[in-house]
Amino acid sequence: MRLVGPAALAAALVLALPAQSANRLEPVPILMYHVVTNAPAKAPYPELYVPRASFATQVAWLASHGYHAVTLQQVFDAWRGARTLPAKPIVFSFDDGYLSQVRNALPLLSARHWPGVLNLEVANLQPVWGIRPPGVRKLINAGWEIDAHTLTHPDLTTVSAGQLHDEVVGSRETIRKRFHVPVNFFCYPAGRYDETVVAAVQAAGYLGATTTNYGLARPSDLYTLNRVRINGTDSISAFAQKIQALHA
Numbered sequence: 636m637r638l639v640g641p642a643a644l645a646a647a648l649v650l651a652l653p654a655q656s657a658n659r660l661e662p663v664p665i666l667m668y669h670v671v672t673n674a675p676a677k678a679p680y681p682e683l684y685v686p687r688a689s690f691a692t693q694v695a696w697l698a699s700h701g702y703h704a705v706t707l708q709q710v711f712d713a714w715r716g717a718r719t720l721p722a723k724p725i726v727f728s729f730d731d732g733y734l735s736q737v738r739n740a741l742p743l744l745s746a747r748h749w750p751g752v753l754n755l756e757v758a759n760l761q762p763v764w765g766i767r768p769p770g771v772r773k774l775i776n777a778g779w780e781i782d783a784h785t786l787t788h789p790d791l792t793t794v795s796a797g798q799l800h801d802e803v804v805g806s807r808e809t810i811r812k813r814f815h816v817p818v819n820f821f822c823y824p825a826g827r828y829d830e831t832v833v834a835a836v837q838a839a840g841y842l843g844a845t846t847t848n849y850g851l852a853r854p855s856d857l858y859t860l861n862r863v864r865i866n867g868t869d870s871i872s873a874f875a876q877k878i879q880a881l882h883a
């Protein structure tokens with residue numbers, strides 16, 4: 636068949652486009668993890684604990700199904716046309732900053748040369764169970780992205796204008812000064828946000844922000860990016876079903 640007129644022009648344009656255009660605006664799953672170890676007895680939120688062995692199985696399942704871990708910055712850059720993503724990109728995000736994220740998640744991801752994304756609550760640099768500055772440096776050296784998750788993890792929809800500013804601007808400044816990384820993305824504590832909070836995050840210069848809303852992250856929702864919560868009780872088949880349902 637020989638195309639003529641506008642049809643021929645359209646076909647020629649499609650052929651001329653670089654390969655990255657095909658996935659330029661594709662939605663990407665951002666997995667949400669908290670603690671990566673067994674839940675202690677009487678843990679107030681046992682679902683936030685994913686055992687190390689479960690995490691290992693999940694990483695292996697994703698690798699065997701063709702997924703490649705990327706950072707949020709890489710996704711953002713692909714969405715603005717500045718880079719190409721690997722096939723089946725996926726983001727591993729870890730909230731708050733726990734020692735288990737360095738001890739258990741880091742080696743399992745590093746074995747595949749995969750990065751993670753840490754949403755760091757600055758207060759978690761202090762306690763013994765917290766991630767501590769050497770832990771954060773290990774993640775950075777392994778190619779992880781460090782993003783901001785406030786100073787003290789308040790519900791940002793309930794705080795004063797002054798505290799909102801301190802939590803949003805102050806967390807970025809603190810992490811930047813301490814670890815010399817860009818901190819281009821923000822994560823709302825407990826997924827709580829409203830118009831005022833989003834405006835504060837935009838004004839602070841962040842390029843985007845993640846929520847706890849369920850689903851794929853889309854370039855149309857840069858400041859309210861969906862994520863996929865992974866629970867401690869998710870079996871590997873439940874995990875696989877979650878991932879496959881996203882693309883259905």
Ligand SMILES: [Zn+2]
Nearest residue numbers: 730731824825
């Ligand atoms: Zn949190």
